[in-house]
Amino acid sequence: MMPDSTIAITQAVLRALEGGEAVATATVIARPEGAAGPDVSARLLVRAEGEGLGSLGGGPLEDGARAAALEALRDRISHTVWLHPDGTPAQRADPSAYQVLIEAIAAPETLLIVGGGHIGLSLATIGEHLGFSVAVIDERPEYASPERFPMADQAICGEFDEEVRRFPIGADTYVVIVTRGHRQDETALREAVGRGARYVGMIGSRRRVGAVLRHLVADGVPPYELERVHTPIGLDIGAETPAEIAVSIIAEIIQLQRGGSGRPMRERRAKLPTADADAVADAE
Amino acid sequence: MNDVYEALARAIRTGERVAVATVAHTRGSTPRRAGAKMLIRADGSFCGTIGGGCGEAEVRIEAMAIVQGGAARVVTVDLTNEIDGPDKICGGVMEVYIEPVDPFLRVDNAGTA
Numbered sequence: 001m002m003p004d005s006t007i008a009i010t011q012a013v014l015r016a017l018e019g020g021e022a023v024a025t026a027t028v029i030a031r032p033e034g035a036a037g038p039d040v041s042a043r044l045l046v047r048a049e050g051e052g053l054g055s056l057g058g059g060p061l062e063d064g065a066r067a068a069a070l071e072a073l074r075d076r077i078s079h080t081v082w083l084h085p086d087g088t089p090a091q092r093a094d095p096s097a098y099q100v101l102i103e104a105i106a107a108p109e110t111l112l113i114v115g116g117g118h119i120g121l122s123l124a125t126i127g128e129h130l131g132f133s134v135a136v137i138d139e140r141p142e143y144a145s146p147e148r149f150p151m152a153d154q155a156i157c158g159e160f161d162e163e164v165r166r167f168p169i170g171a172d173t174y175v176v177i178v179t180r181g182h183r184q185d186e187t188a189l190r191e192a193v194g195r196g197a198r199y200v201g202m203i204g205s206r207r208r209v210g211a212v213l214r215h216l217v218a219d220g221v222p223p224y225e226l227e228r229v230h231t232p233i234g235l236d237i238g239a240e241t242p243a244e245i246a247v248s249i250i251a252e253i254i255q256l257q258r259g260g261s262g263r264p265m266r267e268r269r270a271k272l273p274t275a276d277a278d279a280v281a282d283a284e
Numbered sequence: 285m286n287d288v289y290e291a292l293a294r295a296i297r298t299g300e301r302v303a304v305a306t307v308a309h310t311r312g313s314t315p316r317r318a319g320a321k322m323l324i325r326a327d328g329s330f331c332g333t334i335g336g337g338c339g340e341a342e343v344r345i346e347a348m349a350i351v352q353g354g355a356a357r358v359v360t361v362d363l364t365n366e367i368d369g370p371d372k373i374c375g376g377v378m379e380v381y382i383e384p385v386d387p388f389l390r391v392d393n394a395g396t397a
Contacts, residue, residue: 029381041356078319080309
């Protein structure tokens, strides 16, 4: 039989996905044979603060699972843990351990695109495809319209300084500044730095962005905040067209999220059997 | 919002029995990581992906049996075989937890919900 709290847990998960408070769950997915503890599918939900829901039996196993779930809530990484009935970590696949699936559940992260031009449009398309909640800001009504950005959750028309300042930026926000001019870029960057965004990137040539960053330092923006800004923006894949530049920017964001090296996967491939020594000698 | 959860919410509302498959643990190279989810209905139709290909097809077949009254369990999908075959050549092993979701059972037991 399913635990009584299942509906409440499902509702809390749905609320988290709709933008409410992030949660994490711990679910027993395998248990030692003959164990006295919780059954498979027993589930505990934890919040960063306040009461959780459900139960894994209330004993030390639940305490161990709760600790793992709270950690996942911070790191946003889902994984499996193996726990002894006393709550201490066990080896993977230990038959005397409980296997507990830890899932971090949070609303989609936000891609805030400042500038609704060609690059902004490509970014919105790719960003939505990747599961971001997309927001676009532009001063020009025709570049910040729902008609131009049907894939965006928000198309905001207004002054860059005011709208970026007003936009809720936090640890789940990726800000990409791609307006039509470096003055507007500078205005947007000034409002975006120092607010704890996961990523702030700004388009521009090395020379241009150098000038923008110097202006902001002169205005008293702490240099360590500016050091974190991804500018010039994107991974070096030789991008030229707006769509290519958008791919390069998104690749940089994925690299940040997933921790990749940015190097070709091919370099990690196993080597082919080497040609025999005679062939090598002939070639020389 | 996430498509799988949206489909799950709909199933709970309409009283449809479904199964949810979640990647729980992976070793080696696998297409999706822990936490990836799909929802499977009794007729085999589904929403979301745990990586596609033969491995996913195996999980779908197991899930259809679980929708029809099986118990929640972990299915291990081995993608290390058939290096020269057309599929499953990712080279990893994936443990997938499949759980039946029975809305009626939930409502009956929702004493504290």
